[in-house]
Amino acid sequence: MPMTEATLALAQAGDGEAFRELIDPHRRELQAHCYRILGSMHDAEDVLQEALLAAWRSIGRFDGRSLRAWLYRIATNRCLNYLRGQARRPQPAGLPDHGAGRSVQGGPAEPWWLEPYPGDPDDLSLGPEARYDARESIALSFVAGLQHLPPQQRAVLVLRDVLGFPAAETADILGTTQTAVNSALVRARAGLPPDPHPQDVPVPRSPAEAAVVDRFVSAFQRFDLEELVVLLTDDSRLTMPPQPTEYRGPESIAQFLLAHQRQEMKFVPVRANGQPALVLYLPDPSAPIWRANGVTVLTLRGDQIHTITRFGDPSLITRFGCPRTLPKPGR
Known part of the structure; x- marks a missing residue:
């Protein structure tokens, strides 16, 4: 349900139920956002909990302009902080150190931390500037490909090409400039492996x-x-x-x-x-x-x-x- 001034006022006054009423419509898409950037449902759920806790603690400072963009700013930066602290993602014992993932035959493989995303993306919100549809934006090969990009490029591509945020809003979310966003987007698009047959996929559930x-x-x-x-x-x-x-x-x-x-x-x-x-x-x-x-x-x-x-x-x-x-x- 849309945010109302009354609900926001209650949340900013410390009403937990009002805060949940504000957040719940965005929870699923925020979870998918964290999953795309991190590649792991386990990590995405942990980071999303951290992000929502941070949102609760700072709701009193929210200016009321765009709750969705504000939540994405918090969630995205929590994801980037997580990726900067690589010690928080220890590689399982017994696995050879192949970084983002290498096969025994020498070709690129999925990152070892990759996990599947349960269900279909039917309820995920994508903006008018998005270059991917809902199905493409959560496909396993797409998420795996994202993991090979540097974290900042990964975040920019997801915000711009998946979610459809304008460059100015993306820059605001990441605390950077539009020039930096546009440069990172060019590099990210070049570094993301293309799907050789993006249209040759049966209709889901057909x-x-x-x-x-x-x-x-x-x-x-x-x-x-x-x-x-x-x-x-x-x-x-x-x-x-x-x-x-x-x-x-x-x-x-x-x-x-x-x-x-x-x-x-x-x-x-x-x-x-x-x-x-x-x-x-x-x-x-x-x-x-x-x-x-x-x-x-x-x-x-x-x-x-x-x-x-x-x-x-x-x-x-x-x-x-x-x-x-x-x-x-x-x-």
């Missing part, structure tokens, strides 16, 4: 999209190597953040999938980054239950799969509204 996912699940469950190879594009790739390993090409990916999953399995369809995704459940050898084993995000191109991104952290499952375990009916 029968065409569902057909590709169903074929993938069926082939995987039947251990059908030939069908998996047909489903994958010639330049397909599989990654598994936080591991730096990457597989490229239909044969290599299909053989890896089947070699490492030769057992009964169950898939539950979900949505991640506005894309089809699957929660994988495997049987527990000591109990009649299925145990969640991770989330797999599929990036489609036409009637094939271009990228498979596998997240094996079981703690991610609950973000998608799925339980850690499912009952397994007796035979």
Whole structure:
């Protein structure tokens, strides 16, 4: 609901309910904003909490002009502060030091901290100057590509090209000049890998999209190597953040999938980054239950799969509204 002078006055007088009434309409888009810049839902949620606490503490100094821009200023600068303190993002033990992410084959891979974004971007607000639509702005490949940009360039590109803030407002949010914003935007656009086939993606939740996912699940469950190879594009790739390993090409990916999953399995369809995704459940050898084993995000191109991104952290499952375990009916 729109901000009213009465609600703002109550919030500035210390009314917590009034403050929540002001903030709640913006919470989801602020979370997505932090996620785009940080690449991790865990980090985004932590930083957003810090930003909202800072907003609560400083609401008395808010001038009433644009609550949304004011909140974005706080959230963006909290994200940048987080990225400056790299010690707050320690690399997991056992991973080789590959910076933003390198594959064992030497090509660029996802950053190790990359996590999926639960759901679709239907309720995210984008301004009239935005260069990306809602689906493109949260796609896993786009968010991964952002992580390879320097933090300031990353923030400028998100504010200008994703959210559509004018250059002057972006400069105000970042506490810099329009000249610096325009320069950083040029460099960020040049440094962001382009999507080679941005239009060749099935409509989300369409029968065409569902057909590709169903074929993938069926082939995987039947251990059908030939069908998996047909489903994958010639330049397909599989990654598994936080591991730096990457597989490229239909044969290599299909053989890896089947070699490492030769057992009964169950898939539950979900949505991640506005894309089809699957929660994988495997049987527990000591109990009649299925145990969640991770989330797999599929990036489609036409009637094939271009990228498979596998997240094996079981703690991610609950973000998608799925339980850690499912009952397994007796035979």
